[in-house]
Amino acid sequence: MSMLSLVDVEISYGQMEVIKKVSIEVNKGELVSVIGPNGAGKSTLIKAIMGLKDIKSGKIMYDGIDITVMPAWERAGLGIGYVPEGRRVFGNLTVEENLKMGCYKVKDNNKNKNNINKVYELFPRLFERKNQLAKTMSGGEQQMLAIGRALVLEPKLLLIDEVSMGLMPIMVNTCFKIIKDLNDSGITVLVVEQNANKVLKIANRGYVIETGHIVIEDTAENLRSNDVVKKAYLGS
Amino acid sequence: MYFTVVAVNVGIFVLLALSLNIIIGYAGQSAMGHAAFFGIGAYTSALMTSTMGISFWISLPVALIVTGIIGAVLGLISIRLKDDFLAITTIGINFVVVAIFQYSEIFGASLGMTVSKPLFFGVKMTAPMYLTLIFILIVLTCLFINKMNKSWFGLALASIRNDEMAASSLGIDVNKYKVLAFTLGTAIAGLTGAVYAHFMTFIYSSDFAFIVSISIISMVVVGGIGTIKGAIFGAVLLGVAPELFRFLADYRMIVYGGLLVLMMRFQPQGLLGDNSFIMRNISKIFANIKKQKGGGQNAGNA
Numbered sequence: 001m002s003m004l005s006l007v008d009v010e011i012s013y014g015q016m017e018v019i020k021k022v023s024i025e026v027n028k029g030e031l032v033s034v035i036g037p038n039g040a041g042k043s044t045l046i047k048a049i050m051g052l053k054d055i056k057s058g059k060i061m062y063d064g065i066d067i068t069v070m071p072a073w074e075r076a077g078l079g080i081g082y083v084p085e086g087r088r089v090f091g092n093l094t095v096e097e098n099l100k101m102g103c104y105k106v107k108d109n110n111k112n113k114n115n116i117n118k119v120y121e122l123f124p125r126l127f128e129r130k131n132q133l134a135k136t137m138s139g140g141e142q143q144m145l146a147i148g149r150a151l152v153l154e155p156k157l158l159l160i161d162e163v164s165m166g167l168m169p170i171m172v173n174t175c176f177k178i179i180k181d182l183n184d185s186g187i188t189v190l191v192v193e194q195n196a197n198k199v200l201k202i203a204n205r206g207y208v209i210e211t212g213h214i215v216i217e218d219t220a221e222n223l224r225s226n227d228v229v230k231k232a233y234l235g236s
Numbered sequence: 237m238y239f240t241v242v243a244v245n246v247g248i249f250v251l252l253a254l255s256l257n258i259i260i261g262y263a264g265q266s267a268m269g270h271a272a273f274f275g276i277g278a279y280t281s282a283l284m285t286s287t288m289g290i291s292f293w294i295s296l297p298v299a300l301i302v303t304g305i306i307g308a309v310l311g312l313i314s315i316r317l318k319d320d321f322l323a324i325t326t327i328g329i330n331f332v333v334v335a336i337f338q339y340s341e342i343f344g345a346s347l348g349m350t351v352s353k354p355l356f357f358g359v360k361m362t363a364p365m366y367l368t369l370i371f372i373l374i375v376l377t378c379l380f381i382n383k384m385n386k387s388w389f390g391l392a393l394a395s396i397r398n399d400e401m402a403a404s405s406l407g408i409d410v411n412k413y414k415v416l417a418f419t420l421g422t423a424i425a426g427l428t429g430a431v432y433a434h435f436m437t438f439i440y441s442s443d444f445a446f447i448v449s450i451s452i453i454s455m456v457v458v459g460g461i462g463t464i465k466g467a468i469f470g471a472v473l474l475g476v477a478p479e480l481f482r483f484l485a486d487y488r489m490i491v492y493g494g495l496l497v498l499m500m501r502f503q504p505q506g507l508l509g510d511n512s513f514i515m516r517n518i519s520k521i522f523a524n525i526k527k528q529k530g531g532g533q534n535a536g537n538a
Contacts (some may be wrong), residue, residue, distance in 0.1 A: 003373065008478055021365075036530070050405050051404075052401055052405065054405065067349070071404070071409070072405055073402040073404050073405075073406075073407045073408055073409045073410070074407075076404075076405060076406055076407030077407050082405040082406075084401065084405065088399045088401065088402040089399075089402070090394065090395050090398035090399060090402065090403075091398055092394065092397075092398055093391075093394055093398065097391060100391060101391060101392075101395045101406055101408070104388070104406055104407050104408055105390065105406075105407035149406065150406075151407075153406065153407065204426055
């Protein structure tokens, strides 16, 4: 059963085409990764799925609904969660306020409290710092907050952009473990990542994107043993 | 009498600074044409009372609503623009609005408009009565802003100010809230304009020129952007400053401008903004008082 499908999506910045006829399929319950080098168009692609970047042509279907021209805030209401590249937490708001923003769409206070508490259970560190301004936290803590903020929305599909960027190795492992756990709990996940080695260990399937084209599409296991991928991304 | 007149003028600036602060401080939108909406409110109410003979007290809410509607329409058109583009667009709006006042016969064109003094229970409004009215409006505006900041709407504005893209990814209709903030801010400016017109009893297009917008922005920025106390303090300070520097005669604008330059260089967060020189010292003093109190209690216990 398809959760998300991109059909022949093309995206450009002005005259420059950055995504050329890309088709991606994510099934319900899957953890799919898009890997590729810097500048391949990974972030652009995930922004387009969230509705933060307009697409030039093609179609985006989510859970049976055509969301191609839907604004981002409506997509959020349909259950698409987004963890942006570089965290982008609300620096001048406290941790708790950041999480409250995450449940903006749900006006049921009890439910919101419940969802925020669930995030605190997942990240006890955030509970300890709940009254602290987000900008005063470390990169890893901010990443937890960015994930938590997307989770209070109770997303069915979670889009994660470069979770490992700028984090120390131990935090990277923690973040990937959490993503795997979230996927196990039933959330469909699409991860865009440069750290191919790590992400292919937790993903079910993967796409390799290069200069706006999908060049390889396979199961994560096959990708790990694929010679091209090995050479270009796994460093062996 | 002189002090009352200065106080009313300062009060009008306080209201303008508070209303602009909703747009640039809370929603984080660079609006540079606030005086235009101040003028729309002034001319709307002046038309109502002096041309149509409607009561001043009815013209107040009408000026608020009319300016709010015009603000909403212009907001809808321009708020999709970001930062510098929005700034230029709002400057343009300011010039267009002033030109309309200056060339339309119904607005008195280049002769300006004489506004009849309103009555309050049969008595002509005096300066102290205006001062009371302004004071009530300031209190109401502060209460409203306070309530707004504690609501979902305030939180949504804070998130938009911090990171628009992240906010929209969480389900916040960024444009809607920006337009709403723009509408609220301009509506209050319109209401202020109505009071101004009837207090001055004469309005002229250049009263609402771009330079006035710049003054209001300076007040918000100098006081401390995004805070109620900052907007009030900035408006009082810069509102009174020209009077205080009167002895400098022709040089007072140099002093005024110089202050702005120094502020931006050394206290860009404003005098009463977060972590400003003044706020740091005030919190230090409070911490000391607390410590002394705590010490005293401990001594008492011992």
